[in-house]
Amino acid sequence: MTATIIGFVGPKVLRAALSILVVVTLTFVVLRASGDPALQILGPSARAADLEAFRRHWGLDQPLSLQYLRYIQAAFHGDFGNSMLGGKPALDIVLERVPLTLALMIPSLILTMLIGIPVGAYAAMHRDSWVDRSVMMLTVLGFTVPSFVLGLLLILIFSVTLGLFPSGGADRAAGFVLPVLTLGIGGAAIIARFTRSAMIEVLSQLYVVAASAKGVTWRQVVRQHALPNAIIPVLTLFGLMLGGQVAGAVLVENVFGWPGIGQLLVVSVANRDHAVVQVILLLVTLTMTSANLLMDLLYGVFDPRLRASSAGSH
Amino acid sequence: MTLLRLESVSRRFPVGSSILGSRKYLAAVDGVSLNVEAGQTTGIVGESGCGKSTTGRIALGLDSPDSGRVLFQGSLLPRIGSKEWRSQRRQMQLVFQDTLGALDRRMTVDALIAEPLEIHAVGDAASRRQRVWELLQAVGLGDDQHMLYPHQLSGGQRQRVVLARALAPKPSLLVCDEPVSALDVSVQAQIINLLVDLQRELGLGILFISHDLRIVRHVSDRIVVMYLGRVVEQGRADVIIDHPAHPYTQALVSAMPRLPGGFDQYVPLSGEPPSATDRPSGCPFNSRCPVAQDICRQSLPELLPLDSKREVACHRVRDR
Amino acid sequence: MPVMMPRLKTTSWMDLPTRAAAGWVLLMVVAALVAAHIAPYDITAIDLRHRLAPPVGFGGTMLHILGTDDLGRDVASRLIYSIRTSLLVAFGATAISVFVGTAIGFTAAYFGRLVEHVLLLMIDVQASLPFLIVALAMLAFLGNSLPLFVTLMGLYGWERNARLARGLAIAAGAQGYASATRQLGAHPLRVYVRHILPNSVATLLVAATVTFPEIVLVESGLSFLGLGVQPPMSSLGVMVAAGREYITRAPWMLLAPSLVIVLTAVAVSVLGDWLRDQLDPTLK
Ligand SMILES: Nc1ncnc2c1ncn2[C@@H]1O[C@H](COP(=O)(O)OP(=O)(O)O)[C@@H](O)[C@H]1O
Ligand code: SF4
Ligand SMILES: [Mg+2]
Numbered sequence: 001m002t003a004t005i006i007g008f009v010g011p012k013v014l015r016a017a018l019s020i021l022v023v024v025t026l027t028f029v030v031l032r033a034s035g036d037p038a039l040q041i042l043g044p045s046a047r048a049a050d051l052e053a054f055r056r057h058w059g060l061d062q063p064l065s066l067q068y069l070r071y072i073q074a075a076f077h078g079d080f081g082n083s084m085l086g087g088k089p090a091l092d093i094v095l096e097r098v099p100l101t102l103a104l105m106i107p108s109l110i111l112t113m114l115i116g117i118p119v120g121a122y123a124a125m126h127r128d129s130w131v132d133r134s135v136m137m138l139t140v141l142g143f144t145v146p147s148f149v150l151g152l153l154l155i156l157i158f159s160v161t162l163g164l165f166p167s168g169g170a171d172r173a174a175g176f177v178l179p180v181l182t183l184g185i186g187g188a189a190i191i192a193r194f195t196r197s198a199m200i201e202v203l204s205q206l207y208v209v210a211a212s213a214k215g216v217t218w219r220q221v222v223r224q225h226a227l228p229n230a231i232i233p234v235l236t237l238f239g240l241m242l243g244g245q246v247a248g249a250v251l252v253e254n255v256f257g258w259p260g261i262g263q264l265l266v267v268s269v270a271n272r273d274h275a276v277v278q279v280i281l282l283l284v285t286l287t288m289t290s291a292n293l294l295m296d297l298l299y300g301v302f303d304p305r306l307r308a309s310s311a312g313s314h
Numbered sequence: 315m316t317l318l319r320l321e322s323v324s325r326r327f328p329v330g331s332s333i334l335g336s337r338k339y340l341a342a343v344d345g346v347s348l349n350v351e352a353g354q355t356t357g358i359v360g361e362s363g364c365g366k367s368t369t370g371r372i373a374l375g376l377d378s379p380d381s382g383r384v385l386f387q388g389s390l391l392p393r394i395g396s397k398e399w400r401s402q403r404r405q406m407q408l409v410f411q412d413t414l415g416a417l418d419r420r421m422t423v424d425a426l427i428a429e430p431l432e433i434h435a436v437g438d439a440a441s442r443r444q445r446v447w448e449l450l451q452a453v454g455l456g457d458d459q460h461m462l463y464p465h466q467l468s469g470g471q472r473q474r475v476v477l478a479r480a481l482a483p484k485p486s487l488l489v490c491d492e493p494v495s496a497l498d499v500s501v502q503a504q505i506i507n508l509l510v511d512l513q514r515e516l517g518l519g520i521l522f523i524s525h526d527l528r529i530v531r532h533v534s535d536r537i538v539v540m541y542l543g544r545v546v547e548q549g550r551a552d553v554i555i556d557h558p559a560h561p562y563t564q565a566l567v568s569a570m571p572r573l574p575g576g577f578d579q580y581v582p583l584s585g586e587p588p589s590a591t592d593r594p595s596g597c598p599f600n601s602r603c604p605v606a607q608d609i610c611r612q613s614l615p616e617l618l619p620l621d622s623k624r625e626v627a628c629h630r631v632r633d634r
Numbered sequence: 635m636p637v638m639m640p641r642l643k644t645t646s647w648m649d650l651p652t653r654a655a656a657g658w659v660l661l662m663v664v665a666a667l668v669a670a671h672i673a674p675y676d677i678t679a680i681d682l683r684h685r686l687a688p689p690v691g692f693g694g695t696m697l698h699i700l701g702t703d704d705l706g707r708d709v710a711s712r713l714i715y716s717i718r719t720s721l722l723v724a725f726g727a728t729a730i731s732v733f734v735g736t737a738i739g740f741t742a743a744y745f746g747r748l749v750e751h752v753l754l755l756m757i758d759v760q761a762s763l764p765f766l767i768v769a770l771a772m773l774a775f776l777g778n779s780l781p782l783f784v785t786l787m788g789l790y791g792w793e794r795n796a797r798l799a800r801g802l803a804i805a806a807g808a809q810g811y812a813s814a815t816r817q818l819g820a821h822p823l824r825v826y827v828r829h830i831l832p833n834s835v836a837t838l839l840v841a842a843t844v845t846f847p848e849i850v851l852v853e854s855g856l857s858f859l860g861l862g863v864q865p866p867m868s869s870l871g872v873m874v875a876a877g878r879e880y881i882t883r884a885p886w887m888l889l890a891p892s893l894v895i896v897l898t899a900v901a902v903s904v905l906g907d908w909l910r911d912q913l914d915p916t917l918k
Contacts, residue, residue: 015755015758018755022756027771030772140904141900144847144899144900145899146895146896148858149874149895152874153892156885156889160882160885246767247764247765250770251766251855254858254859265767265770266770266859266860266861269770269773270860270861272774272775272777273774274774277774278771280771281767281768288762288763289762292762
């Protein structure tokens with residue numbers, strides 16, 4: 001039994017660790033390939049002595065293999081040096097912004113579920129009705145309207161025309177209504193579509209069960225079997241969706257002037273502030289990898305058959 | 315002259331692999347030896363799953379044996395995928411059962427037949443066109459079919475295309491793996507007769523694989539009977555058909571329509587062969603053998619000459 | 635040439651939404667192709683007397699059908715050139731993405747073993763990271779120029795195309811015609827180029843119709859952030875970003891390019907669905 005669990009968890013953890021190593025390595029390669037980091041970070045107007053000191057400090061005068069090892073070591077400690085702006089350690093600058101981004105993402109993920117799952121389930125149970133069809137049409141829009149356009153449209157409607165909510169700013173509670181709504185709507189469309197198709201599949205299997213189980217109403221069958229079974233794939237989708245939400249957050253924060261990681265990233269990219277960008281890249285990698293790992297493991301917990309077969313085949 | 319020679323060839327496949335537990339293996343082919351003479355046909359017969367196709371693939375050098383040797387014209391086959399291996403393909407060709415899958419559906423009949431000539435850079439474009447034309451005639455495909463696509467042909471016509479493709483580079487060995495099993499009986503006869511005629515004309519050595527003894531009997535000079543990866547009897551075709559010695563061969567022969575003067579004792583074959591993963595100890599046939607005794611469950615009978623014309627692997631062959 | 639184009643079923647014709655989508659895409663392509671001939675003004679032509687003029691129907695004149703921006707530049711003209719830029723970038727990037735993905739997928743399928751494991755790991759890593767973040771990081775590390783930007787956009791979706799191509803190659807091998815050709819003595823390269831690739835083209839093209847609108851969206855997102863297409867060139871995202879400053883006084887500056895982005899993305903994906911339905915995999 002323990003062997004099975006190790007056999008199931010072990011390769012997945014290893015894979016996650018490898019993924020992170022790949023990103024760190026590629027970052028190192030791209031950075032080294034793009035030119036002299038000292039010159040890039042200190043700028044062309046830097047004095048020769050400063051450049052020299054910088055190179056020595058970061059071991060840039062050492063062989064590449066040693067640089068690589070030092071880089072990995074530094075990455076492991078989250079030490080990417082100081083931000084060009086303000087000169088504070090990049091890690092601190094980024095971590096300062098984390099709560100603000102989470103304040104957008106967590107409510108919007110909840111909103112996503114609250115809208116997406118019931119809508120998808122309802123559409124599945126009333127398949128091919130006009131409700132189902134309109135929901136499907138709307139979800140196509142949800143897929144294809146980019147979040148920055150949606151955000152601007154919401155500002156135009158609720159803030160410019162109706163004057164209901166402020167168009168942004170983290171200083172007021174109401175300032176976060178529109179950004180959360182913007183992020184939530186796109187995700188909800190994906191979740192609704194996915195829930196619908198998962199439900200339809202589970203339901204079609206359940207017709208057989210219901211037909212053979214006497215004295216149980218259809219409603220009971222759905223509540224006891226269909227929804228729980230349909231939620232498993234939706235859960236994994238959640239892991240995949242997180243990526244879309246992170247990317248969406250970058251755009252939405254910039255639309256609404258929300259001072260989270262997304263805004264920091266864009267400013268840092270514009271200023272080519274390598275240290276900060278690297279920290280954010282690694283942070284996103286860590287988040288995504290652990291989210292995927294978690295979803296993988298949860299999936300195994302929910303579906304023991306999968307656990308058994310995947311341990312057997314790898 | 316011996317064209318192809320298999321010497322105690324074995325091949326096993328891993329089944330149900332696992333990172334922790336030990337690997338189980340399935341012995342698909344176990345110590346098989348056989349010969350194909352130039353210009354003659356050796357037939358392999360046996361139930362589905364007994365290792366015929368695997369033997370055929372090893373004979374062609376498409377798969378390599380775990381142990382044993384394959385000699386073609388007296389020398390070992392080159393490493394799979396190597397340059398020598400690729401150019402040797404001209405010499406040895408395969409005819410498949412699944413003709414629809416084996417033909418690229420986006421190519422016309424004449425492009426398909428010209429392809430082996432292009433691959434081996436045989437002649438110039440004009441001489442290749444000429445050769446394609448000859449091949450179409452040889453396999454009996456008409457003027458109106460050469461521009462068609464595989465799915466527009468009947469099964470029999472497709473098999474003729476596959477045959478023409480195999481014959482294009484003028485091979486000396488042809489391995490035919492169930493070449494007619496997917497066809498209607500009337501079409502089967504046409505293809506088989508075509509094959510026999512072509513062999514006579516071109517002097518091909520053929521390894522002919524089928525689960526159907528009636529067909530094997532019709533084309534073969536020698537017959538090899540396989541059961542669960544092992545050869546249980548082999549020898550001259552007429553002897554095997556008229557006087558089968560192994561109980562399994564006897565069962566196969568007696569299931570054929572009765573032949574006047576031939577073997578006419580009825581030996582029913584019951585049940586399915588055991589799975590190749592859990593082969594019974596001793597003689598592989600003992601679970602279905604009507605004359606099995608204790609020794610059959612204890613030791614594996616060797617393939618030994620019974621007379622000058624064949625070899626048999628059965629403990630009791632001399633008792634009866 | 636023995637290679638045929640994918641066959642389309644002749645029985646079904648487009649329904650209304652598909653026809654509308656096809657019409658819109660066609661309009662966009664034509665606009666992009668003949669931009670110089672149909673754009674009424676130069677995109678940098680400044681008309682200070684008509685700054686922030688509204689479109690026709692909202693109090694504007696036929697002089698500037700879709701109104702003007704803060705410098706009095708013609709929105710319709712800028713829109714046409716922006717469509718051209720966005721489509722060109724997305725077209726180039728989609729081509730790169732499909733090409734790179736196919737090459738990597740085939741390589742993985744061909745070599746198998748360690749090569750395949752390493753490539754699959756890269757594919758997984760790319761798939762688990764949001765592309766926008768990767769693109770932003772690359773822009774920070776490498777700087778920005780149009781060729782670099784197009785190449786970078788070409789990385790979008792490579793992992794999906796690689797997975798697809800690998801699957802197609804493996805399926806082709808299992809189907810028999812690939813191994814049948816190999817046993818004829820063909821070099822593996824010939825098998826890939828002459829057989830597996832032509833048999834995969836239809837599916838890869840459908841995949842491209844999925845990749846294309848997504849690249850349009852990513853490009854417009856990056857350009858909106860000011861990190862994509864750079865002035866004096868204009869793209870749809872650049873226009874949205876400019877319009878945002880005047881959202882109260884001149885919403886048309888924002889709405890016109892937004893509408894084009896949304897309609898194009900919807901239309902291409904509707905068309906992609908149709909195409910997928912039309913490609914008859916069994917070729918009966
Ligand atoms: N590539 C393979 N991997 C695993 N098992 C195989 C493979 N090829 C054949 N086998 C197994 O080997 C045995 C013999 O197969 P085969 O040679 O195809 O038999 P036949 O052609 O007589 O039907 C079967 O049990 C089959 O399942
Ligand atoms: S060895 Fe025994 S079991 Fe095997 S065939 Fe002969 S008699 Fe039957
Ligand atoms: Mg077979």
